[in-house]
Amino acid sequence: MALRCLGSCRRHLRDLNRLLSFAGCDYRGSVCLYSAAAHHRSTGDECHVDEPADEPSHVMTIRMLELRASKLEEQVQDLTERYKRAVADSDTVRRRTQKFVEDAKVFGIQSFCRDLVEVADILERTAGDVESEFRGQETQRRRAEGAAAGVADLEGQEGGEGSPPLHRLSEGLALVQERLQAVFTKHGLEKMAPVGGRYDPYQHEIVCHVAAEEGGAQPGTIALVRQDGYKLHGRTIRHAHVGVAVEAQED
Structure with missing residues (x-):
């Protein structure tokens, strides 16, 4: 026109x-x-x-x-x-x-990834609980066998055939976690590893403070992670819940 x-x-x-x-x-x-x-x-x-x-x-x-x-x-x-x-x-x-x-x-899959990482958290906690339960049962079994047959026989039975069902379940969950993380990496979804790094308000959310002497970390750095954070192609889609190391105040 x-x-x-x-x-x-x-x-x-x-x-x-x-x-x-x-x-x-x-x-x-x-x-x-x-x-x-x-x-x-x-x-x-x-x-x-x-x-x-x-x-x-x-x-x-x-x-x-x-x-x-x-x-x-x-x-x-x-x-x-x-x-x-x-x-x-x-x-x-x-x-x-x-x-x-x-x-x-x-x-476009940002909302889907937010929901999926919550499933990954549940899977990780479940795998940790199963692994802890298996280790506890294995310790009790070894103690019972050691009391009955002696410490020498217990050492000879280590590495024997026939893993308990709980151990097989733990191994299966570990494989699922490994495969899930590979799928995340393929589509640009990355888990943060903030322990030891500096606090970044665009990536982290402080939920607690930890004495630097107890955690062995430098003041101002991240000492622990309560909930993992994730990035999608470099963009933060979920902040990591972290604990920051601080100097202990003298009385």
């Missing part, structure tokens, strides 16, 4: 320029006729030439055409500025739309 308006204004300007040229030539011809008539009258020539009666109308026509040309030039400039702004706005919208589409492709 802006291009059509610019083309139309330019055609009007060309037409006005031609009219101005024609009017100027006509006006100069009238002036020449008027000069010739004055010369003939001064020399007593019998040939009389009437004065141009439409000279004021020519002047008015030229002024009107010049005013019209000036207005058209202003319209051309205004339309040109509008066209430039429209092009700039459309380019900005195009870049924003392209960025939005790219983010949608990369972070």
Whole structure:
């Protein structure tokens, strides 16, 4: 639309320029006729030439055409500025739309990942509980066998065939965790490892403080993690709940 308006204004300007040229030539011809008539009258020539009666109308026509040309030039400039702004706005919208589409492709699974990491937390806690239960039962079994057959026989039975069902369950859960973390890595989902690093409010959330002497960490660093944090393609989708080491206050 802006291009059509610019083309139309330019055609009007060309037409006005031609009219101005024609009017100027006509006006100069009238002036020449008027000069010739004055010369003939001064020399007593019998040939009389009437004065141009439409000279004021020519002047008015030229002024009107010049005013019209000036207005058209202003319209051309205004339309040109509008066209430039429209092009700039459309380019900005195009870049924003392209960025939005790219983010949608990369972070479209963000909500799904937030829900999935909660399942990973439950799986990790369950695997830890099963492993602890297995170790407790294994310790009790070894103590009972040691009391009955002696410590030497207990050492000879270590590594024997036939793992208990609880141990097989623990191994299966560990394999599921390993496979789940591989799937996370494949899709850009990464678990944070903040222990020993500095506190970052964009990645961590402080839930407690730990004495630096007890945890063996430097003051201001992260000493423990209560809940793992995750990133999706470098963007934090869940903050890690951490405990920060602080200096013990002297009484």
